[in-house]
């Protein structure tokens with residue numbers, strides 16, 4: 001890959017989908033520019049370039065890429081070291097679990113922004129059931145092992161970071177994980193690339209964002 005190509009990542013400071021790319025860019029030591037936009041009032045250039053009006057948007061020179069899982073694939077195929085498995089079946093399985101993680105992020109957003117207690121409890125129950133599905137691939141060692149970073153790690157770390165914050169905002173927000181998931185989550189949250197992948201005042205900003213949405217979990 002041409003090391004001189006300019007990479008620019010367009011972000012909203014709290015977006016977990018963008019955070020996946022930030023983690024991977026750091027793991028691969030790729031230089032890039034990060035530009036934050038206001039998703040409530042996106043600039044005209046962003047509206048022109050982003051087909052779905054969503055971040056992450058990645059500019060590779062003059063070329064446009066979107067969808068977080070596609071951006072992860074592109075970065076992995078273009079820059080060493082490779083973090084996706086070589087084996088095609090294993091790689092496909094990793095991609096499938098990354099999709100599963102994207103659905104979890106959407107449900108988590110529903111939990112975080114729920115405006116009444118019943119909705120919080122309903123989303124929490126759904127998330128706990130979904131997180132239970134991760135037990136089997138983790139036990140099989142499909143991903144999540146210590147010392148073997150994969151794109152699945154980059155895809156799930158933002159999820160676990162937000163679960164951690166939601167539990168601190170209100171104990172009702174504490175989502176329980178089965179043991180192998182808890183161990184994986186703790187390992188991911190200790191990685192320097194994960195810790196450094198959000199703005200310094202992430203917790204405060206996340207709380208303010210949820211307050212603006214009148215979310216139950218941040219109601220005093």
Ligand SMILES: N[C@@H](CCC(=O)N[C@@H](CS)C(=O)NCC(=O)O)C(=O)O
Nearest residue numbers: 015016017053054055056067068069
């Ligand atoms: N499937 C997309 C989801 C990205 C996404 O939902 N981004 C949110 C911010 S975290 C967004 O841009 N929302 C703006 C909108 O939906 O208008 C991906 O994986 O990249």
